[in-house]
Amino acid sequence: MPNDGHASGTMTAPPASGGAATRNDSPAGRSTLDPAAWQSRRRTHELRVRAWTDPHQDRASRGEPHPVWDFLFSYYAFRPAWLRQWHPGPDLILAGEDAEAFLRWPEYERTAGGVTLATQALPEKRRTFVLWLRELLQATQQRAPFFGCHGLHEWAMVYRQAPGDVRHAAWPLRHGPAQLAAIVESLPLCCTHFDAFRFFTPDARPRNRHALDRTAALRYEQRGCLHANMDLYKWAFKLAPSAPSELIADAFALARDIREVDMRASPYDLRDLGFEPIPIETPEGRAEYEVRQREFAARSEPLRARLAALCDRLLAPPDQSRTA
Numbered sequence: 001m002p003n004d005g006h007a008s009g010t011m012t013a014p015p016a017s018g019g020a021a022t023r024n025d026s027p028a029g030r031s032t033l034d035p036a037a038w039q040s041r042r043r044t045h046e047l048r049v050r051a052w053t054d055p056h057q058d059r060a061s062r063g064e065p066h067p068v069w070d071f072l073f074s075y076y077a078f079r080p081a082w083l084r085q086w087h088p089g090p091d092l093i094l095a096g097e098d099a100e101a102f103l104r105w106p107e108y109e110r111t112a113g114g115v116t117l118a119t120q121a122l123p124e125k126r127r128t129f130v131l132w133l134r135e136l137l138q139a140t141q142q143r144a145p146f147f148g149c150h151g152l153h154e155w156a157m158v159y160r161q162a163p164g165d166v167r168h169a170a171w172p173l174r175h176g177p178a179q180l181a182a183i184v185e186s187l188p189l190c191c192t193h194f195d196a197f198r199f200f201t202p203d204a205r206p207r208n209r210h211a212l213d214r215t216a217a218l219r220y221e222q223r224g225c226l227h228a229n230m231d232l233y234k235w236a237f238k239l240a241p242s243a244p245s246e247l248i249a250d251a252f253a254l255a256r257d258i259r260e261v262d263m264r265a266s267p268y269d270l271r272d273l274g275f276e277p278i279p280i281e282t283p284e285g286r287a288e289y290e291v292r293q294r295e296f297a298a299r300s301e302p303l304r305a306r307l308a309a310l311c312d313r314l315l316a317p318p319d320q321s322r323t324a
Contacts, residue, residue: 154267
């Protein structure tokens with residue numbers, strides 16, 4: 001994946017405000033939100049995401065790890081404060097004095113009607129990333145989804161691993177080492193997602209149908225994969241602050257639901273946390289997992305389309321982006 005010009009999971013650091021130039025025109029094709037309208041949207045967004053960020057920060061303040069939910073803030077390293085921050089996305093002008101606060105971000109500019117995302121061309125490094133992401137989203141959308149992986153990736157991550165090396169060692173496994181190995185060996189490993197495959201144990205990697213590397217996404221990413229659909233959250237926040245915050249929150253909501261199923265289908269016993277296992281070692285469990293896969297694949301499609309449309313919008317030439 002090309003470098004996107006932002007560090008992984010970060011937004012551009014807001015500099016001191018006050019230096020932004022003012023455009024004398026208001027870009028055509030944009031709608032103006034009065035202060036009451038955009039502040040209402042901002043409050044609605046913050047209330048929504050605080051239902052996710054507040055419990056995480058409360059646990060972190062107590063030093064209390066969570067094997068399911070921490071992943072959404074550690075692997076996906078987008079800070080809770082950034083998730084709470086509201087941004088309108090392209091083609092909206094925020095009216096009123098309070099909108100001046102958005103000029104802390106260099107991606108914003110003043111216009112005659114208020115503050116809006118700037119319309120100048122993307123920096124070359126950023127453009128390279130958005131072009132790559134647009135290609136990935138299109139390839140994933142066009143490739144037939146695969147629903148036969150059975151969620152074995154978490155099992156492959158502990159296959160023939162020493163007990164002390166297990167990632168969530170504070171939580172018991174539902175099977176002993178020998179039985180867990182027998183389950184993995186009785187079912188095909190056919191993971192298509194490199195960022196799951198790279199955590200397979202050395203003994204598990206050769207068992208996978210595909211030898212994946214960093215370049216594999218454009219060749220293998222597909223809509224049946226839980227992790228490919230979770231990653232829509234990553235791609236959304238990597239476009240911040242140009243991405244509408246509602247899109248980022250919608251992608252987070254999907255990622256959160258997928259993460260729960262991902263860990264319920266894992267070999268860990270998390271019933272003490274209220275997560276009943278999806279026993280993919282049985283035909284019934286694999287059937288249930290596939291039903292969930294298909295539901296998530298369907299939910300991912302409109303989000304993927306919204307992200308692709310945002311990429312197109314950001315890649316549009318400046319003059320074209322100002323036309324109605």
